[in-house]
Amino acid sequence: xxxxxxxxxxxxxxxxxxxxxxxxxxxxxxxxxxxxxxxxxxxxxxxxxxxxxxxxxxxxxxxxxxxxxxxxxxxxxxxxxxxxxxxxxxxxxxxxxxxxxxxxxxxxxxxxxxxxxxxxxxxxxxxxxxxxxxxxxxxxxxxxxxxxxxxxxxxxxxxxxxxxxxxxxxxxxxxxxxxxxxxxxxxxxxxxxxxxxxxxxxxxxxxxxxxxxxxxxxxxxxxxxxxxxxxxxxxxxxxxxxxxxxxxxxxxxxxxxxxxxxxxxxxxxxxxx
Amino acid sequence: xxxxxxxxxxxxxxxxxxxxxxxxxxxxxxxxxxxxxxxxxxxxxxxxxxxxxxxxxxxxxxxxxxxxxxxxxxxxxxxxxxxxxxxxxxxxxxxxxxxxxxxxxxxxxxxxxxxxxxxxxxxxxxxxxxxxxxxxxxxxxxxxxxxxxxxxxxxxxxxxxxxxxxxxxxxxxxxxxxxxxxxxxxxxxxxxxxxxxxxxxxxxxxxxxxxxxxxxxxxxxxxxxxxxxxxxxxxxxxxxxxxxxxxxxxxxxxxxxxxxxxxxxxxxxxxxx
Numbered sequence: 001x002x003x004x005x006x007x008x009x010x011x012x013x014x015x016x017x018x019x020x021x022x023x024x025x026x027x028x029x030x031x032x033x034x035x036x037x038x039x040x041x042x043x044x045x046x047x048x049x050x051x052x053x054x055x056x057x058x059x060x061x062x063x064x065x066x067x068x069x070x071x072x073x074x075x076x077x078x079x080x081x082x083x084x085x086x087x088x089x090x091x092x093x094x095x096x097x098x099x100x101x102x103x104x105x106x107x108x109x110x111x112x113x114x115x116x117x118x119x120x121x122x123x124x125x126x127x128x129x130x131x132x133x134x135x136x137x138x139x140x141x142x143x144x145x146x147x148x149x150x151x152x153x154x155x156x157x158x159x160x161x162x163x164x165x166x167x168x169x170x171x172x173x174x175x176x177x178x179x180x181x182x183x184x185x186x187x188x189x190x191x192x193x194x195x196x197x198x199x200x201x202x203x204x205x206x207x208x209x210x211x212x213x214x215x216x217x218x219x220x221x222x223x224x225x226x227x228x229x230x231x232x233x234x235x236x237x238x239x240x241x242x243x244x245x246x247x248x249x250x251x252x253x254x255x256x257x258x259x260x261x262x263x264x265x266x267x268x269x270x271x272x273x
Numbered sequence: 274x275x276x277x278x279x280x281x282x283x284x285x286x287x288x289x290x291x292x293x294x295x296x297x298x299x300x301x302x303x304x305x306x307x308x309x310x311x312x313x314x315x316x317x318x319x320x321x322x323x324x325x326x327x328x329x330x331x332x333x334x335x336x337x338x339x340x341x342x343x344x345x346x347x348x349x350x351x352x353x354x355x356x357x358x359x360x361x362x363x364x365x366x367x368x369x370x371x372x373x374x375x376x377x378x379x380x381x382x383x384x385x386x387x388x389x390x391x392x393x394x395x396x397x398x399x400x401x402x403x404x405x406x407x408x409x410x411x412x413x414x415x416x417x418x419x420x421x422x423x424x425x426x427x428x429x430x431x432x433x434x435x436x437x438x439x440x441x442x443x444x445x446x447x448x449x450x451x452x453x454x455x456x457x458x459x460x461x462x463x464x465x466x467x468x469x470x471x472x473x474x475x476x477x478x479x480x481x482x483x484x485x486x487x488x489x490x491x492x493x494x495x496x497x498x499x500x501x502x503x504x505x506x507x508x509x510x511x512x513x514x515x516x517x518x519x520x521x522x523x524x525x526x527x528x529x530x531x532x533x534x535x536x537x538x539x540x541x542x543x544x545x546x
Contacts, residue, residue: 032431035431036434038424038427039423039424039427039428039429039430039434040423040424041423041424064429064431065427065429066427098456098458098459099456099458100456100457100458100460100508100511101456102453102454102455102456103453103454103456104452104453104454105450105451105452105453107445107452108452108453111452144453148441149444149445149448149450150312150313150314150441150444151311151312151313151314151444154311154312154338154339155312156312156337156338157312158305158308158337160434161309161312161433161434161437164434164437164438165437165438165441168421168423168438168441171422171423171424172380172422175422177378177422178378179377179378179380179381179384180375180376180377180378180381180417181375181376181377182375183371183372183373183374183375183376184373185371185372185373186371187373235373238373
């Protein structure tokens with residue numbers, strides 16, 4: 001999806017967890033991981049012995065503008081050195097590892113990490129190489145494992161997608177976007193008086209054309225019609241549009257086709273007697 | 274991350290929302306989208322006029338085994354035809370569109386979709402082409418927009434990543450994995466009696482070697498040591514290991530180095546007089 005607004009500053013700068021890629025293989029995956037990190041406001045990347053060396057031109061090509069993450073990436077010889085300054089480390093794994101260690105969902109891990117960071121702790125997340133994931137010796141360095149709940153019959157994620165999901169939950173854990181926003185553009189939601197005026201006009205026209213001629217059914221028909229328009233949560237502008245539509249449908253002038261024949265007759269309004 | 278267990282059936286089969294890719298450009302992105310869908314248990318892909326035609330070998334190469342999604346993909350000439358059988362449609366967008374339409378987070382949309390599906394409705398999600406996203410005429414066909422909260426300074430997502438995040442929330446909305454599970458492998462958590470026995474042994478040895486010789490501080494030191502081991506939530510097996518470690522550290526035999534010189538002296542135990 002497009003939609004980056006480069007004029008806006010990144011949110012959630014500051015105390016964000018470093019994402020530590022252990023022995024990543026393809027430069028392309030490092031680049032797409034950098035992009036996914038920046039999508040989630042996470043800017044500190046650490047690389048442990050990337051297979052193809054560093055820097056890597058393929059990483060830059062794949063980062064789609066997340067160059068600042070790659071430019072700031074730091075390089076380490078082993079995982080222990082890469083986490084030395086951290087106080088809590090979470091390790092991602094897709095497989096059951098039978099380790100005596102807490103296993104968290106990405107959502108729960110994000111909450112825990114936010115809580116630790118709020119206390120001033122420095123936390124980080126380990127991601128393993130593309131094929132095999134983290135080795136058990138690296139997992140043993142972590143406080144807890146993150147296992148993302150996914151289709152158990154097809155749970156294998158690309159490296160950048162693991163990065164995205166963990167980063168996404170990190171971002172959501174502090175994001176305050178309301179779940180649902182009803183948007184009215186520049187026009188405010190229509191007030192009830194305006195809506196009543198529309199109903200009065202619409203029902204008068206429907207009486208006149210005979211649509212509401214069944215006296216017994218008329219009250220429930222009117223209620224049903226009103227409910228439809230209530231549910232649409234119309235804006236003032238939309239209500240003006242509907243007024244215009246009904247007026248036009250009921251007050252047209254006779255037209256002629258290309259042969260000069262009349263194609264619709266003008267229906268006289270009551271007031272015109 | 275590795276970790277697919279091909280022996281397990283996909284969860285959440287059945288009533289899952291079709292994901293509708295409108296005018297996708299690169300076959301590779303269709304393939305990675307198929308993989309992301311299957312990661313989330315979503316199997317029905319619909320394609321509206323893919324730029325490079327269909328089928329597409331690059332899509333298959335990028336799907337990493339999600340062939341069943343591609344094999345079952347259906348092709349449509351326009352968006353209206355692709356959604357004709359659905360009762361509610363959600364359209365993803367990264368940009369503010371100033372439409373008079375509800376805007377939902379991916380999480381909220383997932384909840385709404387699950388609720389509709391539970392009522393027997395057929396719902397679907399529209400995804401736009403890579404660069405520009407959905408056109409306004411397509412958005413006008415939708416009940417609501419989905420906008421994923423992300424770094425406002427860098428919110429542009431790859432197509433497969435949009436698919437992944439919406440699918441991920443769909444999966445999470447019905448997933449019952451506990452946020453945190455403490456794992457003990459094959460060995461159960463140690464009972465308190467076993468832990469007490471360890472403390473008794475440890476503190477006897479620490480008294481003997483003089484570590485707890487400060488009578489005034491001894492009670493608080495003992496409490497602090499007990500707290501450390503309580504917090505570790507040890508398994509029975511781990512406690513046996515600790516027992517053995519302490520026994521070994523306090524009861525070692527004299528060793529010799531390669532020159533035959535003794536490297537440590539054996540410390541006599543009290544019981545040995």
